[in-house]
Amino acid sequence: MSMNHAADSAPVRIAFDRVSVQFDTERGPMKVLDDVSFEIRQGEFVSIIGPSGCGKTTLMNLLGGFVPPTSGQVLLDGRPVNGPGPDRGVIFQEYGVFPWLTVRQNIEFGLKLSASKVPVREREAIVQRYMTLMGLGDFAHHFPKHLSGGMRQRLAIARAYAVKPEFLLMDEPFGALDAQTRSAMQDLLLEVLQTEGKTVMLITHSVEEALYLSSRIVVVTARPARIRTVIDVPFGYPRAENVHEDPRFAEMRTHIRDLVMQEYAAQARQAVRLSE
Numbered sequence: 001m002s003m004n005h006a007a008d009s010a011p012v013r014i015a016f017d018r019v020s021v022q023f024d025t026e027r028g029p030m031k032v033l034d035d036v037s038f039e040i041r042q043g044e045f046v047s048i049i050g051p052s053g054c055g056k057t058t059l060m061n062l063l064g065g066f067v068p069p070t071s072g073q074v075l076l077d078g079r080p081v082n083g084p085g086p087d088r089g090v091i092f093q094e095y096g097v098f099p100w101l102t103v104r105q106n107i108e109f110g111l112k113l114s115a116s117k118v119p120v121r122e123r124e125a126i127v128q129r130y131m132t133l134m135g136l137g138d139f140a141h142h143f144p145k146h147l148s149g150g151m152r153q154r155l156a157i158a159r160a161y162a163v164k165p166e167f168l169l170m171d172e173p174f175g176a177l178d179a180q181t182r183s184a185m186q187d188l189l190l191e192v193l194q195t196e197g198k199t200v201m202l203i204t205h206s207v208e209e210a211l212y213l214s215s216r217i218v219v220v221t222a223r224p225a226r227i228r229t230v231i232d233v234p235f236g237y238p239r240a241e242n243v244h245e246d247p248r249f250a251e252m253r254t255h256i257r258d259l260v261m262q263e264y265a266a267q268a269r270q271a272v273r274l275s276e
């Protein structure tokens with residue numbers, strides 16, 4: 001039995017229920033999400049893919065508790081999200097690190113918050129583990145401004161993983177990394193999930209990344225984002241690196257790329273209309 005079938009009977013942890021979001025802008029109201037409904041079950045890894053600027057980050061902001069829905073509901077274990085919480089580790093596109101704290105202090109930060117209640121002795125070991133895993137061991141006392149962009153992003157990832165949140169919400173977490181580091185970070189994420197069993201929502205522009213990591217892929221339309229289609233990924237976990245060579249991988253990649261390209265084209269037509 002594949003992991004996906006097993007997940008079918010797992011409890012729903014995250015639910016977007018007919019969610020719409022509209023922002024007031026200088027040019028009037030702008031609808032960003034339109035009647036979006038989907039669910040994420042315990043242990044699922046769901047990727048969201050769609051054209052730039054269509055509203056994907058807004059999905060994450062809703063779940064993170066940073067933005068309220070204009071209509072509809074976002075539910076965590078059946079309860080409406082009403083603000084951020086330590087159960088959700090959020091990794092933003094732009095580096096979510098504190099510039100006034102060192103590498104070590106940044107990773108330690110979440111562990112010191114009363115909500116996570118990690119004893120001091122354990123804290124040390126956790127900080128050390130994630131510094132090493134992320135290749136930041138030699139930079140413990142450096143401040144973020146003295147790190148490269150890729151290192152800052154790895155620090156943001158370490159910070160989120162260290163508090164062991166039940167949910168990981170990731171917005172293009174590997175976008176700023178070079179290809180080799182990106183692939184190492186993908187494998188590390190799979191490893192963390194294998195040992196810690198999280199429920200994940202990932203926003204990515206990379207069809208390959210979505211296919212390699214996810215159990216399901218939600219393709220969204222041009223703005224306002226609606227669900228275009230939801231695709232079950234047929235590969236189980238632990239995921240073998242060689243799924244990249246599976247003929248189904250190539251077929252699905254082509255199919256999903258086509259869908260995403262159609263939505264990019266729709267978005268470009270919209271942009272032309274707006275500028276006319």
Ligand SMILES: Nc1ncnc2c1ncn2[C@@H]1O[C@H](COP(=O)(O)OP(=O)(O)OP(=O)(O)O)[C@@H](O)[C@H]1O
Nearest residue numbers: 023024025032051052053054055056057058059093
């Ligand atoms: N708080 C806000 N107020 C007004 N407009 C906003 C707000 N947040 C986002 N927007 C606008 O909503 C649209 C969708 O933004 P969003 O960041 O969700 O898209 P995205 O799909 O994540 O984009 P990208 O892939 O480029 O990161 C954008 O045009 C953005 O400028």
